[in-house]
Amino acid sequence: GAGVSQSPSNKVTEKGKDVELRCDPISGHTALYWYRQSLGQGLEFLIYFQGNSAPDKSGLPSDRFSAERTGGSVSTLTIQRTQQEDSAVYLCASSLVRGEGTNEKLFFGSGTQLSVL
Amino acid sequence: QKEVEQDPGPLSVPEGAIVSLNCTYSNSAFQYFMWYRQYSRKGPELLMYTYSSGNKEDGRFTAQVDKSSKYISLFIRDSQPSDSATYLCAMSKAAGNKLTFGGGTRVLVKP
Numbered sequence: 001g002a003g004v005s006q007s008p009s010n011k012v013t014e015k016g017k018d019v020e021l022r023c024d025p026i027s028g029h030t031a032l033y034w035y036r037q038s039l040g041q042g043l044e045f046l047i048y049f050q051g052n053s054a055p056d057k058s059g060l061p062s063d064r065f066s067a068e069r070t071g072g073s074v075s076t077l078t079i080q081r082t083q084q085e086d087s088a089v090y091l092c093a094s095s096l097v098r099g100e101g102t103n104e105k106l107f108f109g110s111g112t113q114l115s116v117l
Numbered sequence: 118q119k120e121v122e123q124d125p126g127p128l129s130v131p132e133g134a135i136v137s138l139n140c141t142y143s144n145s146a147f148q149y150f151m152w153y154r155q156y157s158r159k160g161p162e163l164l165m166y167t168y169s170s171g172n173k174e175d176g177r178f179t180a181q182v183d184k185s186s187k188y189i190s191l192f193i194r195d196s197q198p199s200d201s202a203t204y205l206c207a208m209s210k211a212a213g214n215k216l217t218f219g220g221g222t223r224v225l226v227k228p
């Protein structure tokens with residue numbers, strides 16, 4: 001079956017431009033996450049959507065970052081007025097949350113490599 | 118100080134050796150502990166999952182959690198060159214909660 005799909009796989013942009021990154025989660029998965037991974041670093045949490053609940057935006061580094069999830073499925077991460085420090089791999093993951101004590105397995109996409117020149 | 122600490126490596130071992138990886142953490146609220154494997158230019162994939170303290174074995178992989186010491190480990194037996202990857206520990210406070218990742222340890226298994 002199809003996994004988590006992210007597009008584009010690579011994005012090169014100029015400083016100050018806006019970019020949109022797209023994530024198609026696995027069908028039926030209720031939870032969707034965005035993480036950022038800088039070169040040689042671990043994953044930095046950005047934002048989390050779960051069903052119809054208000055998203056957890058606690059990881060967004062600045063107000064230039066925003067994300068939405070339409071119809072409980074596709075998500076778009078938008079970065080406005082990009083800066084060079086925004087260069088990183090942006091990873092999306094989805095999961096099916098079944099309750100406490102259960103095995104919640106995150107399925108990751110291959111990411112979008114963003115390069116801000 | 119980061120919530121989850123992990124030695125970045127690289128950790129280089131000969132084929133067939135045991136790979137030993139670990140993470141320490143500071144927040145005692147973490148209850149779910151995971152290990153992910155990440156190949157170059159790919160997203161992480163879940164290897165092992167443990168709820169609360171204890172050991173779990175799956176094939177060549179063994180995960181251990183010691184909540185009293187805030188320390189988790191992953192052991193890979195009979196390592197293969199295909200095990201060469203970055204291994205990330207991750208943990209969360211509750212099901213459906215965001216995961217907090219370690220920085221990852223790069224492992225190289227030499228033939």
